[in-house]
Amino acid sequence: MSQLLHNVNQRTQMAGENRLELLLFRLQNGQIYGINVFKVKKIIPCPALTQLPYHHPHVVGVANTMDGPLPILDMLSAIQSGKVTEPRKQQVIVCEYNRRMQGFLVQSIENIINLQWSDILLPPKGIGHRHYLTSVTRYNNQLVEIVDVEKVISEVTPSAMHMNAQLNDDFESLKTAQVPRKLLVVDDSVVARNQIKRCLEEVELESFLLKDGLQAYEHLMQLAHEGKDINQEYLMMISDIEMPEMDGYTLTRKVKADPRLAPLHVLLHTSLSGVFNKSMVARVGADNFIAKFDANELAQAVLDHFRLRSTQG
Incomplete structure (x- = not known):
């Protein structure tokens, strides 16, 4: 074996x-x-x-x-x-x-x-x-x-779904920030999609859910063809790595290679943990990487980018 x-x-x-x-x-x-x-x-x-x-x-x-x-x-x-x-x-x-x-x-x-x-x-x-x-x-x-x-x-063994009160307070302090409150979430697991959706709903953020990388890429390309500013459509994209049709690494590389899509902040969120995956973040151009599933860690990553966007105007 x-x-x-x-x-x-x-x-x-x-x-x-x-x-x-x-x-x-x-x-x-x-x-x-x-x-x-x-x-x-x-x-x-x-x-x-x-x-x-x-x-x-x-x-x-x-x-x-x-x-x-x-x-x-x-x-x-x-x-x-x-x-x-x-x-x-x-x-x-x-x-x-x-x-x-x-x-x-x-x-x-x-x-x-x-x-x-x-x-x-x-x-x-x-x-x-x-x-x-x-x-x-x-x-x-x-x-x-x-x-x-x-x-x-x-x-x-269900994962803990609720974030700590301090994170809720931090999001509340940014409630009036003039940045998109919608995130693109891409994952082939219905459990993972719902986990992320509930986590975002807890801090009054909206999620647009897709099942695989190809769906996400075609959706983003359609927005680009319509002349939409991707950073005004979405706060960021949270993507799994393992997905049918197109994996998260390939999706990220294609997004970052297109000047119209490249500004989109990409967080790879996967059950494939380990040093190797962190090294791939730089290789494909992703902005962040988190191993599944910790509601507080995911919320913190979203909060950090939310706060950054709010200071950029």
């Missing part, structure tokens, strides 16, 4: 090129799923598990690892009906999401595939709102479902 994940650091060279690599895995239902390789730290056989009282039904236990306690979540239970009957015979994908280490119990690891983000499509319409997909693709004539892991984790 280590052979599958060796030289992952070299794979980061694809970032900003609108490409990604997916680790494919199967659950006991036989369906094939995908997860971005950048989020995967390692793959291990399921270790001995300790049961915790009052644990969430999707959590099969906690493993004691060299990196500390690791909660193990039954992916089959989380996204489908059913439950793994013999956890110790399963594999565990160890990932870092939203600043936390998390293990996902899966039946088998299939492969790693290299794709264009343009090959990754939004889920088909008509499947309802209770699904756990951010996107889909095809591999060897099979449908690959890319899981909205943020939605899964948020149901097991």
Whole structure:
């Protein structure tokens, strides 16, 4: 299994090129799923598990690892009906999401595939709102479902959504500032979009929500073609990195390459944490980078730019 994940650091060279690599895995239902390789730290056989009282039904236990306690979540239970009957015979994908280490119990690891983000499509319409997909693709004539892991984790361990009172007071002091109070928010996860929307609403800021980088780029280009001043339309743009059609790195690079759009302040907001992503901020021209999801940290970043804009007139 280590052979599958060796030289992952070299794979980061694809970032900003609108490409990604997916680790494919199967659950006991036989369906094939995908997860971005950048989020995967390692793959291990399921270790001995300790049961915790009052644990969430999707959590099969906690493993004691060299990196500390690791909660193990039954992916089959989380996204489908059913439950793994013999956890110790399963594999565990160890990932870092939203600043936390998390293990996902899966039946088998299939492969790693290299794709264009343009090959990754939004889920088909008509499947309802209770699904756990951010996107889909095809591999060897099979449908690959890319899981909205943020939605899964948020149901097991919800993030704190409210900011501290001081930040509310700071925003209140700028209420009369003559700057736009609308932000462009781009994220393929419905959970992430709603988290940001609620955070902004708490300080009376408006959000315009889009699902992927291509939608956002086409929207911004339309405004530019209409002769709109982008800095009068939006206070800033908050964008995820992993998105179908066009990733956040590519979106940022295209925005900053167009003189009509370049003044737009771009904050990359992603569950892909780490030093590598911070270095990519400079590479693609983004103005800021924050790992998901901390309401106070996000609000502070928005406040800092709001205050800067208010002093520029």
